Amino acid sequence: MRGQIARALFCAAAARLPIRVRLSGSGQLGAGPASAPLMTVHDPGAFFTRLGAGGLIGFGESYLAGEWDCEDLTGLLTVFASHVGNLVPSPLARLRRLAMRGQPAADEQTRKGARRNIGRHYDLSNEFFALFLDETMTYSSALFETTADGSPVGRMLGQAQRRKIGRLLDQARVVPGCRLLEIGTGWGGLAIQAAQRGAVVRTVTISERQHEHTARLVAEAGLSGQVSVELRDYRDVEGEYDVICSVEMIEAVGERYWDTYFAQLDHLLAPGGRVALQAITMPHDAMMASRGSYTWIQKYIFPGGLIPSVTAIENSLRRSTRLRVVQRHDFGAHYAQTLRIWRDRFIARRDEVAALDFDEVFARMWLFYLCYAEAGFRAGYLDVSQLTLERP
Incomplete structure (x- = not known):
């Protein structure tokens, strides 16, 4: 269920950001022009599972695992950083903060x-x-x-x-x-x-x-x-x-x-x-x-x-x-x-x-x-x- 929610939120965010996202086995997402950073998700199932389980940590871990790539990685991450405050709808963001894990002792x-x-x-x-x-x-x-x-x-x-x-x-x-x-x-x-x-x-x-x-x-x-x-x-x-x-x-x-x-x-x-x-x-x-x-x-x-x-x-x-x-x-x-x-x-x-x-x-x-x-x-x-x- 978390993976499904993550997929819905990610696709909604990608649709309004100046990026392009290509999901293996699916079409292309994103509102960006041909020059916009292209994120290629090789294993959507694994990517959304990690994203749902770990949020931004899962997003980075999925890159480490080779589940997605981007030739203009800095450009892609700059878009996300520029919109960090509205990637997730406010009500869900507040719920997420309640469940956030703190730094290990x-x-x-x-x-x-x-x-x-x-x-x-x-x-x-x-x-x-x-x-x-x-x-x-x-x-x-x-x-x-x-x-x-x-x-x-x-x-x-x-x-x-x-x-x-x-x-x-x-x-x-x-x-x-x-x-x-x-x-x-x-x-x-x-x-x-x-x-x-x-x-x-x-x-x-x-x-x-x-x-x-x-x-x-x-x-x-x-x-x-x-x-x-x-x-x-x-x-x-x-x-x-x-x-x-x-x-x-x-x-x-x-x-x-x-x-x-x-x-x-x-x-x-x-x-x-x-x-x-x-x-x-x-x-x-x-x-x-x-x-x-x-x-x-x-x-x-x-x-x-x-x-x-x-x-x-x-x-x-x-x-x-x-x-x-x-x-x-x-x-x-x-x-x-x-x-x-x-x-x-x-x-x-x-x-x-x-x-x-x-x-x-x-x-x-x-x-x-x-x-x-x-x-x-x-x-x-x-x-x-x-x-x-x-x-x-």
């Missing part, structure tokens, strides 16, 4: 849980991430040059990542000799660039692979006396710092620990210091509507996380700190461009993914993730911001 971002969750993603393989990231191994939105109307241009990803880091360090007022703490090391791009400016850097991560890579990178750059790389949870850091930087870390903290995270930043920041954050965000009403749900991204890519709104960040700061947002720069279109380049590189090197012993289901999962995220930014459902925090 095992994904809670305790110290033990956070290390396990980070390991499931960031410790997959440094060689795997190197297939699609730039030479700096920066795994966050780049900042490209722009046209007169502010649109990002160019595909020089390494240059755009250095520009992004440079802007963050500028807004934090990083100068020679300043004490800089980075929460969430990544693969060392920010720590190296800050040290090259003369900062004394302490960077902490709970990813073993990222720790190994960055420690080796720092040593090869001759910066071991200037950069300390530690395998440590942000909650266990002590000291006082003139600057604290944290790039796309808040999304992995978990809503329950947002106040803890910001209180720790306030505790560690020296008088007169600055915090520079880069955060993926979503509109506040969308965050409030989705905060209790369990999504495909949480199940397969980022367990335990939640993307905040800027409002949620400001509310947490007021509750738990003396810090306030004094500067904000939004550049979501640049994340869409970043993800497009990652996607193109991933597709071009897909054979090498298999050579690293990742199977076809894994490859489809990562392609779906990259397209899913890009669609969110292209539809305006997601944004990314650089935020500067100070004490008044």
